[in-house]
Amino acid sequence: MTGGAPSGLNRIPLQMLGDLVSPRALERILQDASEARGLSWADLDAPTLEDILKKEVFKRLQLTIPAPLAKKRVSDVLNELMKTTQERGAAAPAVSSLQGVEEGARKFALYFDWPETQRLRSLLVVARQEEHQGRDVTALVQEGQDLVAQLERRLQESLVAQAQDLAEMRAAFARVQGMGSREVRRLETLIGQIDEAQSQGTLLPAEVERARNLTFSLRKLLESSVVQTVGSGAPPPELDPDAQARVLALEQEHAAQQLAALQRDFAPLLDARPDLQARQSQLVDGQRGGHVTTAEVGEWRGQLLLARDEVLTEQRAAFANLEAQLQPHTESGDLAMGVRVLLDTARQTLALGNLATDALRELHDMSETLGDGHVDGSRLATQQELLDLERSVRALPAAMAELEPLLAQARARFAQGDDPELAPLWTLLERHMGAAAQERDAFDARADVVIDEYAPLRHLAGETTQKLGRLADSLRAQRRLGSMSAPALARYGQSLLEAEALLAEAKAEFRAAQEVTSTFGEDALSGLLDVFDLGGDASADPAPPATPPAPPAPPAPASVHDLLAGLGTFGAPAPAALPADAWTVRDGRVTGGATDPAATGVAALLTQADALGLNRLDMADALSVWSARRSGSGWRVGRAESWDALDQRTGAWLDGA
Template identity: 55%
Template sequence: MTAPGPSSEPLYRLPVRLLGDLVSPRALERILQDAAQARGRTPETLDAPTLEDILKREVFKRLQLSVPAALAKRRVSDVIRELLETTPAPPTQGGGEQPLSVLEDGARRFTLYFDWPETQRLRGVLGVARQQQQAGQDITPLVREGQDLIALMERRLQEGLVAQAQDLAELQAAFRRVQGMGGKDVRRLESLIAQIDEAQGQSVLLPAEVERARNITFTLRKLLESSVVQPLASGEAPTPLDPEAQARVLALEQEHVARQLADLAREFGPLLRARPDLEGQVQAVRAEHASGTVRADRVDAWRAELEAARDAALTEQRADLAAIEAHLGTLPDSPELAEARTALDVVRLTLAGGGLATDELRDLHGTLAALEATPETAARLLAGQRELAEVERAARDVPGASSDLAPQLAAARAALGRGEDVDTDALWAALERRMGEAAQQRQDFDARADFVIREYDTVRHLAGETTQKLGRLAETLRAQRRLGAMSADARERYAQTLTDAEALLAEAHAEYEAAQEVTASFGADALSGLLDVFDYGSGAGGDLFGAAASAEPPATQNDFPDDTWQVRGGRVTAGREEPAARGVATLLEQATLLGALSLRFEDERGAWAARQDGAGGWRVARGPNAGTLDDRFGGWLATGEVRQ
């Protein structure tokens, strides 16, 4: 379970990067530095065999303070395996041209994702690094920050590809349901799915295309579920939606809104951190959604509000930066002032690229206050400020850590503002406790994913929508299981996928048990006769009927003709309760997948006929023989109208 990182990083940085979710990077670097010194070397000169020895000794011992020994051993083994497969970075020649080229390669690779905060900051870091390199200055800190940003973007890309693969699978499944409707929207959806599929194969994210495809799918499915696509005679008014159709449309809309809200929270995350009042509004909108009162147009309006707020925040931050720059211009030259000007240049380029720099501006204000203090305290205050910023950044990817540490971080910053020393050891200790809990949670997630995947293999032969959905989620779990250290968003998606998959697995098991009862009540001979319609063979009968037989009783209508049923999605939605009808409903779901429009067959109970109703469902009728069936129900099968 490793994640690719930026090429040409120093070899000792690999354990820091891969184990940084268990122990603070600062603690790992100190362990490596002390271990290297004890061996008469420096971290930069450590080779793979020496690092392997340090990992097995000092690092493994330290990890056991945060996580169980078994987990620590597994993670150390993962790092050693990655270490032995990694080629160490060649030493750089004077001036640092080689590491700067690494940053340039990373910036080019992620140019497509210009709206990512990491991409915007990398452009700023790279611009300042070029200027300092031309001036003959040391660019090592900037290169280090750039490499960290590239690693973050690589992780974000891999997580995005997993999410996009899940979206693609859902879009393809939805397209199969609406394909028969025809029209320009269906053709446009097909084209978008093809684009996304091609991009996925090339490891490229197309979020705009995915969003457009989801919107089109939502519109088409609403039309299908509300039966708007049924042909109407000239001048005939549309039939009002029945309560069941209304419920399906509402469920579709709420599902669509939930996805839109999640996308907005990710897209405008930097803005929400900068504006706590907006975060409160987001929670209010989510509460409205939970009550089922938020519609898609409300989300569109909310997006417009967030975009306007982001533009206003950018304007405000640019003005703030100008004020800080003016203050710095009045201070005497010093190494700390030069460092502050470098940070200011990075922030300027970040804001110029359209990215927010809330945390960086806060740190610049702290830097300004430190520089205005006495020279002997400036370096100490700036070091404390940098460490607090490092703790805060590390906490963002650890569940619950940001909220836990927020009061302590605020108190520490206030102390720095008063010129007091701060002890960050307690902050790191609290964060590492959370890291250990998160690592064990991830281990539990992986175990749950393995269980779902194994259990799916035992029911994958069943037909029906439940099993198909479960199969798609099992594929997503396999991909999520392979990810390395996860961001907070990816961890949340992993948890949601597990919850959904476990619920579907329980449904699949229940359907399988119901299938056994249906098969027993149907009789083996009748079951084989029905399966012969599709030439499935008698051996698959029980599994086929097990796919969609529902444990819930179907809805009934007192005025529905005897020996007739309405079927949708493999379930009897109207008509008299009867096991044979439920079995036929399952059979018709297979017929839908095969593109059949009508069916006729006979069993020991008589003759059966089924015809699609034009809205994704089936009308089903039974008679003692084919002639009687046509006389009694032929008109109803064709039009749905009961002959008086």
């Protein structure tokens, strides 16, 4: 590597940025950037070093800290460089053309309701006007590049979340597919649409929400269905306690998803109304304790919609006043471009029916600072720094408890005409940024452990391991994201908690299976796992097709108890395929046959027949006839449209043939 010992100007970045990036890593960045320009690190002049700081170093800092903070720290270094070399007024090198930003913006045209997209559109409108009049638009181009980068990160994070939702929907669809209703077909169509969009890198949030609601409704129906029309008018049996527990778990899972969606969709409203945010937090806490229903969440959504309409009306009136106050500052001067971008952003946002809480806050502060029209450059710079600091704090929820009171004090001092000292606040924020970076590193390490320890368990085809496999895929995708927003980091942590819990369960099941099958020989466990393998893990090696075709695989064991129960038949001949509209039942549960809510209800009814010591039940409802006959320790159940059809299709099988 070409280069010499750092001296003079080269020491300034190492001294001023060493608390954010290790000196060794920073040296490597500077050396590589120098070589890319055909220079030696020791021979860098001020303009070249300035270019490296604005590009390579600025990009590196954004991996661990927000862009405003990275920009501030790089600016501090640049100011020190200018002071040291006594070179002032050097033109900043062009980083990109306006056309390049426009091309980058086209990718996000579908997401017009995102705040970043609205600001980018406004920025491009103003930039085109300024460029047409021959003015320098370098600052707008740089901000446009920053916005495109933010949009790209948000899109990638959202695609990872959508992929995780899609995997869970597919797994749920496999459970409800046998119900064969119109809702099932609609769910299948939605899953196909989402799958196609995912492959093209496109988000379909509305379709995901509809599919999630359909999945919940169908799974709840499947778990709680009982046949109420069977028999002679007797009341249906009570819901099995296990099924009831599963229904309640589904309810809470769906309520948690709905509350998370409300937090995302109504974020500007919750930011503008602390009382509503407090109620949202109260509901989230209640849901974690299992005390919130989906109906309550639905009512809360309706209240939020009404509140948003009220706040939207208030914000539109406030914007009209601010626009009139700031209009004189949109025509000329150093602030004209920024004011126009901000006004146009708020105007577009409100016109779309969305809240412009952040933009209005900035416009209000700008109006207060400008006052009667006298422009104080230092005051405006302090105001902008305060806004950047506030945005950075809001982007890191862990820092808000400590920094929010200090920010309030700084805002109060600024409003009184004082110049608040913001450096200590930046220092506190950097400490939280460092903690967040360390948390991310720890998440990556934990994800590696889950992924590695899942690998030897992936052939265990129980429900626990299948869900663990889906989470392992999601963890791989989240790990590849690079820098993350606070919501994405929170989702990463939640995925890890769920995966680690499932990993512990899967290990316990695997150990129990090993202990029970130890007497069958060295290859017994792998043979047992092959019996239960449904091919749910895409990473497993495909098995060659059997000849002749094997009968359908049994349902995946949901727990170690189900897995061990299957050991009693290990090595026995595979059961013959059941006739159409036929089921086997044991202990009130369907153990063989297609998934069907009516059959599930009959199975529950047979628990009463077991209690009465009955050996045969013949029943009829408005559409079908049913016959259930005891077979060993269980039941054989058949259904047809008439008694003659039942005898022809399943009579011999019901009698034990």
